[in-house]
Amino acid sequence: MIPLRDDNPTSTRPLVTYAVIGLCAVVFLWQFTLGPGGNEAVVYALGFIPAVVFGIDSLPESLVWVPAPVTVFTSMFLHGGLLHLAGNLLYLWIFGDNIEDRMGHGRFILFYVLCGVAAALAQALPETGSRIPMIGASGAISGVLGAYVVLFPRARVLVAIPIFIVLYTVRLPAIWVLGLWFLGQLMSSAMMASAGAGVAFRAHVGGFVAGVLLIGLFTRGRRG
Numbered sequence: 001m002i003p004l005r006d007d008n009p010t011s012t013r014p015l016v017t018y019a020v021i022g023l024c025a026v027v028f029l030w031q032f033t034l035g036p037g038g039n040e041a042v043v044y045a046l047g048f049i050p051a052v053v054f055g056i057d058s059l060p061e062s063l064v065w066v067p068a069p070v071t072v073f074t075s076m077f078l079h080g081g082l083l084h085l086a087g088n089l090l091y092l093w094i095f096g097d098n099i100e101d102r103m104g105h106g107r108f109i110l111f112y113v114l115c116g117v118a119a120a121l122a123q124a125l126p127e128t129g130s131r132i133p134m135i136g137a138s139g140a141i142s143g144v145l146g147a148y149v150v151l152f153p154r155a156r157v158l159v160a161i162p163i164f165i166v167l168y169t170v171r172l173p174a175i176w177v178l179g180l181w182f183l184g185q186l187m188s189s190a191m192m193a194s195a196g197a198g199v200a201f202r203a204h205v206g207g208f209v210a211g212v213l214l215i216g217l218f219t220r221g222r223r224g
Contacts, residue, residue: 119200
């Protein structure tokens with residue numbers, strides 16, 4: 001099920017959402033120009049590696065580009081491939097504008113970052129000795145999805161459903177679209193081998209839950 005757009009207008013221009021999308025795209029293009037070897041160095045230098053952040057291991061001096069805790073933030077703008085980037089930015093494009101509209105630009109920046117940090121910790125704390133770099137905006141964007149479910153559960157979302165080689169479109173309530181997405185992340189997290197590389201499903205779950213829990217605080221005093 002692929003979301004295409006929502007029927008949920010906004011009253012302000014989502015400048016922060018646009019900026020995050022633009023920055024992620026520019027960083028990805030930069031990664032691409034470096035070639036495989038250079039891109040690998042970027043992933044290790046700026047990706048979130050639990051064992052390095054928690055002081056269990058260290059990187060070679062040539063890869064220490066920023067202090068280890070800063071990689072919690074830099075990792076949110078790196079992506080492992082075009083599909084990884086496109087999937088993340090599609091969800092942010094569809095759902096981010098309404099959350100930014102509701103809480104305002106400044107609060108949205110802080111909310112987005114906090115959800116990203118919560119997602120990184122949700123992935124890292126169960127295995128602090130992991131040496132696998134974690135990259136991508138999906139943890140922070142998962143927080144946006146959690147907030148959307150709380151604020152706009154009945155908003156209609158146009159989704160494409162592939163059946164064999166045909167794509168069917170249908171409008172569904174956001175709570176169904178994002179609820180099924182969250183259930184899929186939760187089940188994948190439970191089944192994922194703890195030491196394996198791949199998709200950081202725990203980060204998705206952690207970010208989503210953080211969004212659900214934080215949205216009330218970030219919309220307090222804002223218009224309904």
